[in-house]
Amino acid sequence: MVPNGAVSMVIAPPRRLRGRHLLFRAIRPIRASGLVVAAVIVCAAAPGFVTHGNPNAVHLLARFAPPMSRTPAGTVSLLGTDELGRDIFTRLVYGARTSMLIGAAAVLFAGVLGTGLGLTAAIRGGLADSVIMRLADMQFAFPFILLAITIIGIFGQTIQNVILVVGLSNWVAYARIVRAETLAVRERAYVEAARAIGMTLTRIVWRHVLPNVCASLIVVATFGMAGSILAEAGLSFLGLGVPLRIPSWGGMLADGRQYLDTEYWLSFFPGIALFITVLAVNLLGDGLRDALDPYVRTRKASRFW
Amino acid sequence: MAPAAASITRRQFVTGAAAAGLLSVLPSAHAAGPGPMVVVIPGEPSTLDWQKACDLNTHEVCRNIFDTLLMRDHKTLAFKGSLAESWRLVNPTTWQFKLRRGVRFHNGEPFDAAAVKFSVERMLDPKFGSSHRGLISDIDHVDVVDAQTANVVTQKPFPLLPQRMSSGVCGTISMVPPKYVADTGEAGAAAKPVGTGPYKFVEWVKDDHITLEANQDYFLGRPAIDRVVFRIVPELSTRVAAFVSGQADLVLYVPPDQVAKVNASGAGKIVVSHLGGLVIMTVITNYLMPGPWEDVRVRRAINYAVDMDTIIKTVLGGYADPVGMPLERGASGFDTSIKFPGYDPAQAKALLRQAGHGSGFGMTLNVPNHRYINDVEVMQAIASMLGNVGIQANVQVTEQSVYVTKWAKRELLPAYMVAWGGGGLFDADLLFNSLDSHSALSIYKNPALDAVLEQARTTIDTAKRKSLYYQAQQIVAREVPLIKAYQQATIFGVSNRLAWEPWIDGMVFLHDARFK
Numbered sequence: 001m002v003p004n005g006a007v008s009m010v011i012a013p014p015r016r017l018r019g020r021h022l023l024f025r026a027i028r029p030i031r032a033s034g035l036v037v038a039a040v041i042v043c044a045a046a047p048g049f050v051t052h053g054n055p056n057a058v059h060l061l062a063r064f065a066p067p068m069s070r071t072p073a074g075t076v077s078l079l080g081t082d083e084l085g086r087d088i089f090t091r092l093v094y095g096a097r098t099s100m101l102i103g104a105a106a107v108l109f110a111g112v113l114g115t116g117l118g119l120t121a122a123i124r125g126g127l128a129d130s131v132i133m134r135l136a137d138m139q140f141a142f143p144f145i146l147l148a149i150t151i152i153g154i155f156g157q158t159i160q161n162v163i164l165v166v167g168l169s170n171w172v173a174y175a176r177i178v179r180a181e182t183l184a185v186r187e188r189a190y191v192e193a194a195r196a197i198g199m200t201l202t203r204i205v206w207r208h209v210l211p212n213v214c215a216s217l218i219v220v221a222t223f224g225m226a227g228s229i230l231a232e233a234g235l236s237f238l239g240l241g242v243p244l245r246i247p248s249w250g251g252m253l254a255d256g257r258q259y260l261d262t263e264y265w266l267s268f269f270p271g272i273a274l275f276i277t278v279l280a281v282n283l284l285g286d287g288l289r290d291a292l293d294p295y296v297r298t299r300k301a302s303r304f305w
Numbered sequence: 306m307a308p309a310a311a312s313i314t315r316r317q318f319v320t321g322a323a324a325a326g327l328l329s330v331l332p333s334a335h336a337a338g339p340g341p342m343v344v345v346i347p348g349e350p351s352t353l354d355w356q357k358a359c360d361l362n363t364h365e366v367c368r369n370i371f372d373t374l375l376m377r378d379h380k381t382l383a384f385k386g387s388l389a390e391s392w393r394l395v396n397p398t399t400w401q402f403k404l405r406r407g408v409r410f411h412n413g414e415p416f417d418a419a420a421v422k423f424s425v426e427r428m429l430d431p432k433f434g435s436s437h438r439g440l441i442s443d444i445d446h447v448d449v450v451d452a453q454t455a456n457v458v459t460q461k462p463f464p465l466l467p468q469r470m471s472s473g474v475c476g477t478i479s480m481v482p483p484k485y486v487a488d489t490g491e492a493g494a495a496a497k498p499v500g501t502g503p504y505k506f507v508e509w510v511k512d513d514h515i516t517l518e519a520n521q522d523y524f525l526g527r528p529a530i531d532r533v534v535f536r537i538v539p540e541l542s543t544r545v546a547a548f549v550s551g552q553a554d555l556v557l558y559v560p561p562d563q564v565a566k567v568n569a570s571g572a573g574k575i576v577v578s579h580l581g582g583l584v585i586m587t588v589i590t591n592y593l594m595p596g597p598w599e600d601v602r603v604r605r606a607i608n609y610a611v612d613m614d615t616i617i618k619t620v621l622g623g624y625a626d627p628v629g630m631p632l633e634r635g636a637s638g639f640d641t642s643i644k645f646p647g648y649d650p651a652q653a654k655a656l657l658r659q660a661g662h663g664s665g666f667g668m669t670l671n672v673p674n675h676r677y678i679n680d681v682e683v684m685q686a687i688a689s690m691l692g693n694v695g696i697q698a699n700v701q702v703t704e705q706s707v708y709v710t711k712w713a714k715r716e717l718l719p720a721y722m723v724a725w726g727g728g729g730l731f732d733a734d735l736l737f738n739s740l741d742s743h744s745a746l747s748i749y750k751n752p753a754l755d756a757v758l759e760q761a762r763t764t765i766d767t768a769k770r771k772s773l774y775y776q777a778q779q780i781v782a783r784e785v786p787l788i789k790a791y792q793q794a795t796i797f798g799v800s801n802r803l804a805w806e807p808w809i810d811g812m813v814f815l816h817d818a819r820f821k
Binding site: 056057058060061063083084153157239243244245257258259261262 | 541542560562563565566615616619620674681682685686689690699700701702704707
């Protein structure tokens with residue numbers, strides 16, 4: 001899942017991007033989507049601040065209350081209740097935490113793993129390179145759901161395993177980018193010079209390779225985040241995701257599926273939440289890429305978002 | 306020069322051929338009959354050899370292809386003859402069956418005592434590997450007295466033989482034609498079944514449908530409907546949609562939440578059978594996993610904490626019977642005066658404090674992924690009620706196939722949801738499978754209960770058996786090795802043009818189905 005923009009960045013000449021430079025050029029194109037993502041992050045980080053309810057509180061006598069209706073307890077249920085009487089809005093807010101947490105963790109895991117493997121492949125070369133690249137090809141070819149069923153089935157259904165599964169299906173993009181950049185940098189004259197004066201490999205990687213791939217990796221990470229959120233929702237929908245006691249948008253979609261034509265709100269609102277979040281994260285990635293990619297930036301005028 | 310008028314141009318030829326092709330696929334007009342009766346079932350039968358398997362999908366189809374020696378009366382649940390005319394006990398280990406005359410299998414083979422001997426002994430053969438075998442292994446062999454008389458000899462007194470000779474789900478002895486089975490072999494008999502039943506096998510298109518046609522010579526009278534098609538539709542909402550759109554005449558096991566939709570659709574009506582449904586229970590171990598649940602006060606507290614009546618009213622839409630004891634309503638030996646703990650959260654908390662667990666504890670509740678009606682929702686409701694008294698219950702949902710494997714290995718600890726019963730047993734012997742420690746699947750051990758249950762299994766005298774089961778139920782109500790059981794009602798959707806009532810055991814027997 002390497003977007004075209006990121007690939008074009010790899011063949012650009014190496015540029016050192018200083019911190020504030022990066023931030024300045026990133027802010028402008030990403031207003032609206034950034035706001036949405038910020039809202040979701042607030043829900044994820046401090047759900048108790050957004051809603052007072054308990055996402056797992058079962059109220060059997062208040063099942064299937066429609067949105068904006070009064071529950072037997074006297075309160076108004078914003079988005080209705082589900083088949084066990086749990087408040088949909090509260091579960092939506094707590095579900096944001098699941099999506100964000102797993103999305104971020106999976107991307108972090110994939111990024112670290114992919115970067116490490118990419119560096120190893122490029123620096124060691126030879127057999128290590130071949131093995132890692134063939135692993136990457138195999139990973140690309142392996143169907144995600146099959147991998148999920150295998151790992152979750154063998155190692156059990158926990159959050160850690162879900163992060164593992166989603167991360168394992170994502171590391172290839174990072175590995176390829178880092179490997180390509182490292183191979184390119186390795187041949188440069190200044191690297192030869194650095195090695196001549198005794199600079200260690202680590203310092204070379206740190207000072208010359210990583211800053212150049214940083215921008216690409218951030219863009220890939222953002223798109224990867226969107227994909228991971230969707231992947232986690234898909235796994236929870238199939239019953240392979242997070243355990244039942246943790247609210248998850250995908251799980252809510254699955255629960256409401258059989259009631260779609262009568263009590264639509266069980267699935268409708270988590271579906272909307274997923275849609276908006278993934279769209280916002282994708283647009284954020286788009287905006288970041290526009291801000292960071294020198295070729296695109298010069299061609300396009302700055303856009304609204 | 307103009308082309309010769311007599312020859313056909315290429316364009317005319319192609320147009321003509323297309324028209325001919327189109328006409329050939331149009332259905333030819335003929336006097337249309339009412340069409341076959343369509344039953345939608347949730348899954349593919351594992352086989353159509355009723356002697357081999359006892360999964361529910363196999364049962365629904367095979368019930369109409371094969372017969373048994375006995376059956377239950379439609380109104381009173383008492384046993385009466387089916388393929389057998391009468392039966393009696395010659396001695397405690399020998400049952401004599403007098404067979405009906407003039408019955409033939411669908412392929413013309415005569416039904417006689419030799420067929421009975423062949424059928425029973427085929428199911429007892431370990432090499433054949435029947436899933437029913439565990440429940441009928443007390444039978445030793447069959448003696449052919451004469452063509453219409455067969456003696457079934459058991460290893461020890463077997464009071465459940467009449468049950469096994471009538472059509473339940475698992476543990477049912479059905480009659481098969483010896484010559485046909487010997488000639489076609491196991492695979493042939495499984496793919497093209499031949500029995501004595503009201504319907505004959507026509508075809509089986511895998512993953513799609515099974516077609517049966519009426520047996521004109523059926524000994525109870527020719528069925529009113531000529532053809533029956535069992536359509537295999539795994540997805541629940543698709544089954545209900547097929548019924549609502551008029552494509553299906555009979556839909557089985559409608560979940561309570563869909564009842565309103567079916568009633569509102571006008572495509573048919575809901576028919577509920579309160580007998581013969583599955584008894585759902587959450588069994589708790591007292592020895593396979595160390596923990597607070599080993600203390601009977603904790604188990605009683607768990608039962609006091611759960612408001613099963615509200616769960617039935619809400620999650621199950623009222624379509625369940627809160628039996629409490631893991632027995633079916635109508636089971637012989639079921640003493641409904643023996644009560645389980647009711648709903649009393651204060652008492653639950655008091656008992657937990659007495660047992661030294663006033664601050665609560667954690668436990669895992671295992672449930673399969675939608676194997677039973679609303680099972681996950683029921684378990685979540687139970688977990689939340691346990692949470693109200695301080696017990697942190699973790700609901701562990703497992704995929705059905707994995708669940709069944711773990712269940713067989715007794716790895717679903719310390720508590721798991723399971724269904725027993727249904728399918729016409731109607732006997733307190735059900736307690737044996739779920740709670741006797743010698744049963745391969747039980748996770749509860751109580752020597753006093755074992756002794757009573759095992760003695761009842763070999764007692765033919767009905768009064769003595771009843772008193773033994775009374776003692777057993779008292780032990781179960783005192784020791785509560787489970788969370789209150791409930792019996793599901795079986796809900797069917799019956800289309801407007803179909804007149805059919807479920808058989809008294811809640812099963813799908815189509816002999817007396819007819820179109821209005």
